Amino acid sequence: MTLRLHDTASGRKEEFCPLEPGVVRLYTCGPTVWNTPHIGNYRTFLFFDLLRRHLAVRGYRLRHVMNITDVDDRIIEQAHTAGVGIDAYTRPYREAFFEDLDALRAQRAEHYPLATEHVPEMVRLIARLLDRGYAYEAEDGVYFRIASFPAYGRLSRLDRSGLRPGARVATDRYEKESATDFALWKRAQPIDEQVGAAWDAPFGRGRPGWHIECSAMAMAYLGETLDIHAGGVDLLFPHHENEVAQSEAATGERFVRFWLHSEHVSDSTGEKMSKSVGNIVTLRDLTAAGYDPLAVRLFLMGNAHYRSRLRLTEEALHAAAEQVRRLQDLADRLRGLEPGLRSDDAALYADALDARDAYLEALDDDLNLPAGLGHVFEVVRRANAALDAGRVGPAGREALLHLLETVDAHLDVLRRRDVELDDELRGLIAEREQARRARDFARADRIRDQLRDRGIVLEDTRQGVRWRRVER
RNA sequence: GGCGACGUAGCCAAGUGGUUAAGGCAGGGCUCUGCAAAAGCCCGAUCCCCAGUUCGAUUCUGGGCGUCGCCUCCA
Incomplete structure (x- = not known):
């Protein structure tokens, strides 16, 4: 049997075969490090892990890139409020992200490029789009001209005329030719300078838009055509649609061969988990409640198929x-x-x-x-x-x-985590064993109940007593 | 308003145009055990409703009801 993957672009499962035999060029959208990620984010990252591992099982070598977005509106605002630069602001979140990945046993990608370290690549890509007439300069930045790219909307199956008119135009702070044009480059504002989020460019000092970051870094590490690009469904529009437009407009080549999207995690009522709704649960919340990260891993990865809501x-x-x-x-x-x-x-x-x-x-x-x-x-x-x-x-x-x-x-749940018992618990277990040998079962059971209350369950086997931790 | 997804036992969930609709959790009974735990055995489904296509539909088509998502930052 051959590997078949569901490609969002075609809407069907397609037989997977990489461009270069034996090697898979994989790009996955990583976190924006402005806050603590929630379980929903990790479902997506564990979906990437499953994909990676299965490709490896099938004998492919991986060239996997996962970006880290360390400059965007929210980061700038938060850093400014905190009175620090964006690098200092995002560092703890970047570190926490990798700690969580380790706790969840997600395999590392080959590269985790930071957006702030690839601004020159983005600038070059924007310059190329300007040269080719796919982008234009406005007072507050550089925009991609959607009207110049007829295939726009194909990936997400959104008809531009069907986009709800009004909302976006009314709230948008930037001046542009068309309401749906998106920013490639945002001219530096005083606040950007204060937090170190401004770079020089031929088209004016400023900072990159979010979408251009992924195109530039994907191409920098993997070339103009990727075998697989994966992300959460909420990135399908506009993020991935925009990536396709700007990448293919710049290179004239097909950007992505397989688009994979994983579904959301919802809360117990069925509503999508998101920061704006305020119903988020973090990995820390679950471990604090006594859940083993490996149980969380299996839940996120294997409780439901990746394309259905969890x-x-x-x-x-x-x-x-x-x-x-x-x-x-x-x-x-x-x-x-x-x-x-x-x-x-x-x-x-x-x-x-x-x-x-x-x-x-x-x-x-x-x-x-x-x-x-x-x-x-x-x-x-x-x-x-x-x-x-x-x-x-x-x-x-x-x-x-x-x-x-x-x-x-x-x-990857069979390697047990090293869980240690302190001397007191160890002593209690030994004490119970002694009581059992003396056939003082009342005392033995009392100790067992005591341990159970402290989250340790005992099992008597032929080979002796076993213990394990349980939730709560 | 536009586009789309989903609705399978108490819960989660896979799946199929046709012999018994996976599996896990929870629950009940039993075996084992000093007692437990673990393990095993036994017990559970009008596959949302209606109509159509078909020899035959949970599976295909249409309609309805319900839930949810995207169209705006979002994994």
Whole structure:
């Protein structure tokens, strides 16, 4: 089976094949570092992670670029209010972003270019657009002339005549030929100078518009044509539409071969999570509530297909946490199995291999991880039953571990986080063991309840006591 | 107003023109256990409504109802 991906431009799943054999040029829209990202942002970033990992599973080398927008209106305003430059203002958010990516185990892209470090590339691109007549200078900046690009609106399927008239014109502070023309360059205002957000350019000192940043950096690192450009659906219009217009107008080449868009996360009522609505939940909120980042990872990545909306609820998060635990526990059981002592269940061996094929096939079908996990958990159940019955031998063990390894190439939840117990908790567990050996079960149970209240659950097994942390 | 998506068991969710509509969570019963936990077994669906196409539709078409998104900064 070949990898098929849903391309927004065609509206269909298309067979994926990179321009250059074996190498994928991937550009993904990264964060604007003006504030703490919320879970919705991370869903998108984990979608990128899933895409990356599956491309790697399919043998492609990756050239993945993810921009970091460190200059824009909000950053300038916030920095000014805080009385610092934009670099100082954005630094903590940039650092927090990478910390969160690590906590969620998102693989690193090959490049994370900062917008402020690629202004010359943007200036050159704007100059090119001016030369070719696709852009014009106005009093307050340089604009892209949408009327000069007939294909405008094709990607997002928006008819320009259908754009709601009025709103944008009435509120826009900038002067331009047409209401829908967008800024490539904004002339420096005093506030920009104060926070260090102004650069020299042939067409006047100023700062880049948001859209031009992605085109310039994508082309700087990956060339004029990208295999895949991905982002959240809310970027489809106008951001990606604008990127296509300015990039293709400048180069005359096709900018993107595959457009991939991931859906939103909504709150428990079904409304889109966004800063303006004020219903955002951050990763920190969830970890503070006792959720394992790996459960959050599985929830964001695998609870629903990336093109359908994901509703954040406690039940769904708990379900994800349980799935992580079940996978980890099965892996532990299999690793701890003494090889060679038991006979194999032939059917289970076949099931494990079949499930692995079905899993990979689901991933090849537009990254359908939820469907793939369905195949996997069916075998998880059978594997546990076989382990209970002592019917897992060397071959079955290998096949099952191979299946888990395959799944973990995407999920990456089997490496346990190092969670430590303090001496007091350790002491309590030892004390309970002593009580149990003395058959003082009342005392043992009391200690167990005590630990449960502190978020530690004990399991007595043949190999001795196991403990794990639980939510809250 | 324009464009679009979705509506599958208590919750999340995959999927298909036709033998039993994946899987997870939650819940109930049971096995195992000192008791638990874990694990396993058993238990759950008029596939939003109506009409049409078809030998046959949850799956296709049309209409309705509902939810949501984009058209403005937004992952």
